[in-house]
Amino acid sequence: MTSLSPADIESLERATVAAVAPPEVLEIDGWLVALDDGTISRAKSAVPLRHDLDASALSQVEAAYRDRGLPPAFRIAEAQGLKPLTAEILRRGYHSAQTTVVMTAPAESVAALAAPFADLLDRPDEAWGRVFLGEGFDPADGAHRVKRLSAAPDALYGAAREGGQTVAVGVVTFGFGWAGIHGMRTSIDRRGAGLASRLLALFGAAAMARQVDRIFLQVEESNPAQNLYRRAGFEEAWRYRYWR
Template identity: 60%
Template sequence: MRPADLEALERATVEAVAPPEILEIGGWLVPLDDGAIGRAKSAAPLRHDLGPDALDEIEAAYRQRGLEPGFRVAEVEALEPLRTDLFRRGYAARQPTLFKTGPVSQLAMFSAASATILTKPDDAWAAIFVGEGFDPVDGASRVAALARSPDAIYAAAGEGGETQAVGVMTFGHGWAGIHGMRTAPSHRGRGLAGAILATLGRAAEARGVTRAFLQVEEANPARRIYRRAGFAPIWRYHYWR
């Protein structure tokens, strides 16, 4: 991947989860938040060849605000010295996550089913995050962050006039980002997530955006649906805490 695309993806990723404050320190994006979303409270390098030079300053920025320092670092060879230094400082790599990209054209054709597009989350949309099968505290934090995402649209799908699946698409730096995909446990396997993805893909097409990205934890079975929708991994990262 070209360095300019890598930087654009990292900027789009952080801006989508709307941390209250974002610093730039020594080639890093440093989002400062105390919520549930890891991307909103973990420093990420804008290049995959950075060393540990800025770590002291980044740690200080978090601690000055009463926040726990955290880092989101790709598993690429050039960042091995950085990961080694984080380990030496007492950090541990957690939550292996895949960063995936795919063509909007394929996403838009993934399903013939449709979802409803909202310009802002309504109560039914938010209720999925705090309902059965989800941690209500974590869910409420995610709803608050995603609701303030700049240039975002929200999708809802369900049966019987009810909302049983939701998702978000954000736009920025030439990319469309998929976030907040949730389906009520009792309604999984019915094609609702596919309807959400395809509808968001068609919305991106209407804006002339051709590339989409998302992040999914390695252990999440939703990886299968994202693969079928055209998303392929470009790197894996961990959160260092």
């Protein structure tokens, strides 16, 4: 498991929220409060910027959501220093779901994973967005992800194409000293063809070109893509749960 400093944790959390471009973000006594009414959980939950934050500002965070007609939601790491905070959230009646693994890797190892045969776009094109709306994906969620990821600041968009068709996509964002990989999607009929490896390598090379030497991503605990990410040099930094 990768050990990160408090400054690294804060910068990674800031980069995570920036990448999904919520329409409003507040800072409240050690919390980064993302406010949105869409489908991306990271864009509509509050996260501690430290792994030793107490519950003193919890009511203020809840009020920020309720004042905007939004349900309060939290994204809390499974860290020893956050156990009292988690206990208070549980006491207030929240329930946890969607355990997610935060992983980090050196850009060099990600770039070496495969031959990066994919296009790197400054802006997503229509074909890139259609992958999110393809068979097997929720169309409402897909449309919202396209909207938010297209608005991510300082982002590049990867597209793997076959026979003139875009069949796998992803995003790499830059900020706060990190490159972040998001929105990895492969068309159902092309899964297992190594397309995700090509995109990861492309993003690793893009990070190196910008002299950004570390990359993060987040993946649900049950997602077998973790195996691919580990082959690319990613290691677990921490896990978190959403509380709603």
